[in-house]
Amino acid sequence: MRRVVSLYLPTWPTDRLRRKLGASAPTADTPIVLFGRRGRRREVLALDAAARNAGLRIGMPASKAQVLVRGLVNLELDPADDAAALDRLALWALRYAPIVAADPPDGLIIDTSGADHLHGGETAMLMSLVDRMEASGMAARAAVADAWGTAHAAARFVALPIAIIPSGEAEATMRDLPIRALRLPAPIVEGLHVLGFERIGDIEDTPKAPLAHRFGPELMRRLEQAMGRAPEPFEPVRSPQLIEVRRAFSEPIGAAETIARYTAKLVDQLCAALEQQGLGARRLDLLFHRVDNRIEAIRVGTAAPVRDTRRLTRLLTDRIETVDPGFGIELMTLTATLAEPLRDRQTISSLVEPEEPDISDLIDVIANRLGSSRLYRFAPVESDVPERSIKRIAPNAPDDGASWPGDWPRPSRLLSPPEPIDTMALLPDNPPVWFTWRGIGRRVARADGPERIFGEWWLREAETTSVRDYFRVEDEGGERFWIYRAGDGEDPATGSHKWFLHGIFA
DSSP states (O other), rough: OOOOEEEOOOOOOHHHHHHHHHGGGGTTTOOOOOOEEEEEEEEEEEHHHHHHHHHHHHTTTTHHHHHHHHOOOEEOOOOOHHHHHHHHHHHHGGTTTTTTEEOOOOOOEOOOOOTTTGTTSSHHHHHHHHHHHHHHTTOEEEEEESHHHHHHHHHHTOOSSSOOOOOOOOOHHHHSSSSGGGOOOHHHHHHHTTTTBBBBBHHHHOOOHHHHHHHHHHHHHHHHHHHHHHHHOOOOOTTTTTTEEEEEEEEEEHHHHHHHHHHHHHHHHHHHHHTTTTTEEEEEEEEEEEEESOEEEEEEEEEEEEHHHHOOOOOOOTTTTGOOTTTTTEEEEEEEEEEEOOOOOOOOTTTTOOOOOOHHHHHHHHHHOOGGGOOOOOOOOHHOSGGSSSSETTTTTTOOOOOOSSOOOSSSSEEEEEEEEEEEEOOHHHHHHHHEEEEEEEEEEEEEEEEEEEOTTOOOOSSOOOOOOOEEETTTTEEEEEEEESSSSSOGGGGOEEEEEEHHHH
């Protein structure tokens, strides 16, 4: 099932200007407007949130805007520069999916079919996209749906800041949206308003022939695209700096065996091009251009730069089953969208210690099936607070030799967050006699502790006096748990004195 993301940047020109000015940019509460000419009239063509809150609107005469707001920062709009920057942003967004294009004047369109699991699912992917934009000073909203038109409308009229339109619910979503969500020219929107049409559902419930006769075919085309009933292909952006090879076919192909054979040939060509530049691939995008003008894609990534043709071919051919060839594929394009320098490895003599086994191939296979975010290992962090003493790192990250202190044993599994339990214990230093966790009562047979852990006052002022007393307990069935009391058992300022189960020993 095709899934398309629309990224909407409501104040793209002014946000880009602030980012371009850097330290010399006006403060966030200083209104900024960008002027331009429409015919002989000079008017507001773009503005930021502060200017909008001050009462300014797009289309307002420039002279009126300057009179209404004192200290207004006004500059000339540069549409060509904005469009070029949007293309560069589309190249950056290739990290999310192999099919990305600019959606002028203020957005991107991303075909994420089969790629969302690599980013933790659609919700995590959209939040990551929006958070990255906002961290760069760009206001952003995003939506995902089955069709470009649906996602475009939802990003602008539904997303707060994200919206996920379930598959098959495009029509239910679009009916209540205003007519301007259809990406129609202003004269058509105004003409529909004159006739009393306010919502897309009003058009959907009206006979189409009279409307098409009066407003032309564009109205019906946009309506069908927004409802997901008509295809809307787009050409993905590509940088001339990317290493790319392609293969066109005089007769369309569709058999999996044929696709796999030509995939291997493209990988051979790509690896030869990478070798000439001393690079290895970290991410490959294989695009299949179908005869119906639709593009299918496969994306694979590697944990380290790779130029091994057999290895890359296997990663790609493992995903061929996800490709729908339709009525046939007429063009295949293989691109190294991420490449890094690769040094030839020196063969170690058998007279010295044997080389450590290379498991990066296994890591790549698992990561491309499950998503790289789901494959990791833990590394120690210098912190006494248990939940802060570990971090996730890449599975092939080098070992720095750090380890956890061995004074007190730690459970193999930590609960996040710790779960409250009911207990009975003699304060302040005795372990519980029994406790109830998840509705099951357990009598404590053995216990060790307390191990006192103090809060990290240099991180949060609230932890200046906080204390936890941890106990290792074993119930009558032989199961061992790691529980703690919030507080020292005497001073209420050190904690609530409630009990929690934080971990389970193997």
